Amino acid sequence: AGLALDNARLYALQQYTAEQLQLSLLPDLTGLARLQLAARYVAARERAEVGGDWYDAFPLPDGSAVLAIGDVVGHDLAAAVRMGQLRNMLRALAYDSGDDPAGVMSRLDRVMQGLTGIELVTAVIARLETPTTDATSTEPWRLHWTNAGHLPPLLARPDGRTLLxxxxxxxxxxxxxxxxxxxATTVLDPGSTLLFYTDGLVERPGEDIGRGLTRLRQHATALAREPLPVFLDELLDRLNDDQHDDIAVLALRIPETRAVPGTGQPTDR
Incomplete structure (x- = not known):
């Protein structure tokens, strides 16, 4: 009985430590209160609540904002520590360099390989340009992004159409x-929802990833008009039936106050 109690106390302590570490590594989004942002992190059931999945959002000196998500190889405490290193490097490089997302990603790759022991990372780095606060402005919300081996962000329009x-x-x-x-660059239509996510949301063992992406698009279509927190929570509830991997999700809702149409398919430059 004493051994069982000691093991229970040790497990509770490890779980609490893992939770606090994860909370300290994931960002506080309150600094971007002007944006409709929501994020969730869900740990795999069979492991402590830490891992290499991460998301971030922070402002830049020119008034734009960086949104990012990624996955460091590994599913343990070491992966969580490497994730924290990588996120801090990204913040410094993006804030100081003034580069576009592709430039920031290239800088991050060089610094990561030169100064750290981090091996492989998937990531999406995006810069969001928001209109001025002038009520008469017709500027669109514009997204610039680059992708390093990560799953493509999902854009869900208010009419239910989705685009990877x-x-x-x-x-x-x-x-x-x-x-x-x-x-790459695209215009974000009013009322649209932009979703960044890690593979735990859509991957299932032994299943083609295309089926998971199809499920994601179907559920996003059904939830496109829901408030942003409901959109995220319902997606997690519907897709998280066999939680074998960590999940990180970051979502942005574009205000519906402006009637600026989109420009079609994204283009590279």
Whole structure:
């Protein structure tokens, strides 16, 4: 009985430590209160609540904002520590360099391989340009992004149409820091929802990833008009039936006050 109690206390302590570590590594989004943002992190059931999945959002000096998501190889405490290193490097490089997302991703790849022991990372880095606060402005919300081997962001329009943002794709970080990376651009229509997510949301063992992406699009279509927190919580509830991996999701809702139409398919530059 004493051994069982000691084991229970030790497990509770480890779980609490893991929870606090994860909370300290994931960002506080209150600094971007002007944006309709929501995020969730759900740990795999069979492990402590830490891992390499991460998301981030922070403002830049020019008034735009960076949104990012990624996955560091590994599912343990070491992966969580490497994730924290990577996120801090990304913040410094994006804030100071003034580069577009492809430039920031290339810098991150070089620094990661030169100064850390981090091996492979998938990531999406996006820069969001928001209109001025002038009520008469007709500027659109514009997204610029690049993708390093990660699953494509999902754009769900208020009419239920969905689009996977597959442009701007290049290999994962940690393969070759001289790889050419490109920045893709699209206009975000009013009322649209932009979703960044890690593979735990859509992957199932032994199943083609295309089926998981199809499920994601179907559920996003059904939930496109729901409030943003409900949109995220319902997606997790409907897709998280066999939680074998960590899940990180970050979502942005575009205000419906402006009637600026989109420009069609994203393009690389």
């Amino acid at each position: 943002l597959e442009a701007g794709h290049a290999p994962v970080l940690g393969v070759d820091p001289t790889l050419v990376r490109r920045t």
